[in-house]
Amino acid sequence: MSKVSEYLKESYDELMNKVTWPTWGELQESTIIVIIASIVIALIIYAVDLVGSSALGFFYQLFQ
Numbered sequence: 001m002s003k004v005s006e007y008l009k010e011s012y013d014e015l016m017n018k019v020t021w022p023t024w025g026e027l028q029e030s031t032i033i034v035i036i037a038s039i040v041i042a043l044i045i046y047a048v049d050l051v052g053s054s055a056l057g058f059f060y061q062l063f064q
Helices: 002-018 024-062
Strands: none
Touching: none
16 A cells, blocks of 8 residues: 555656646647647538538439
């Protein structure tokens, strides 16, 4: 049980004293970048889906 206790103490010490946490401004900038990237990726996936759906619809129409 002492190993678990030692692990928890060292983990706490590392998180409090050795980790460099981002500032509030850095977090806001990162969040904006993630939101923009998510929207762009979603639009790309939508466009690929739309093109694929149209192509398959056209292909299936040829054989009806």
